[in-house]
Amino acid sequence: MTTPPPQPYGPHDIAVFPLTELDWPEVRTVYAAGIATGHATFEADPPATWTAFDTSKHPDHRLIARDGSGALLGWAAVTPTSPRPVYxxxxxxxxxxxxxxxxxxxxxxxxxxxxTSTEDSGIWTIQSSLFPENLASVALHRATGFREVGRRERIALMTYGPLAGRWRDTVLIERRSPVAGTAASSVR
Structure with a gap:
């Protein structure tokens, strides 16, 4: 007898909460597992401490997802791209x-x-770099309104994991808000 494939969680099976210091041990574990795939980041390790993570992420836009049993399913966060007011x-x-x-x-x-969180606070662009081999991430971002704006070829040398020693490309993606950043809105 074959086991049926996992089914998507229903909308009521995923609860989203602000990411706090209490979540850090689980967040760090998920972060490290993603890094270990070699398709998430050029960083070889997650930050060692909550303080290092906390100071690098925007405090109003850090989220975790948990299932009905309370298990951590994932996390998302943003970092300002520049200290300059125009950005x-x-x-x-x-x-x-x-x-x-x-x-x-x-x-x-x-x-x-x-x-929703970023738009509600007036953020008009969310961007990131993805490894093009991470097809699931590329598809997810396309499905949520991100577009590819460029490709950086051989941008950095991978220093760890299964692709250590290889030069890697990244795909630059962005999502422009249709509501935030317009003449009628402002960053709060």
């Missing part, structure tokens, strides 16, 4: 999904909530 509405985001939750709608839920 106050531009952030770079990160999203990591627990290995057992991938392909089950968690990423979509987190990105939808992140878009």
């Amino acid at each position: 106050a509405g531009v952030v770079e985001h990160s999203i990591y999904i627990a290995s057992g939750a991938r392909g089950r709608g968690v990423g979509r839920r987190l990105l939808d909530e992140l878009v």
Whole structure:
């Protein structure tokens, strides 16, 4: 008898909350597992401490997703791209999904909530760089309104993991808000 494939979580099976210091041990575990794939980031390790993570992420736009049992399914956060006031509405985001939750709608839920959170505060552009080999992430971002704006070929040398020693490309993506950043809105 074959086991049926995992089904997407229903909308009531995924709860999204602000990411806090109490979540850090689980967030760090999911982060490290994503890094270990070699398709998430050029960083070889997650930040060592909550303080290092906390100071690098915008405090109003850090989210976690949990299932009905309370298990951490994933997290998303943003970082300002520049301290210059003209870029106050531009952030770079990160999203990591627990290995057992991938392909089950968690990423979509987190990105939808992140878009709402950032737009509500006047952020007009969310951007990131993805490894083009990470097809699931590329598809998720396209489905949530991100577009490819460029490709950086051989931008950096991978220093760890299964692709250590290889030069990697990244795809630059962005999502421009249709409501934030217009003449009628302002960054709060």
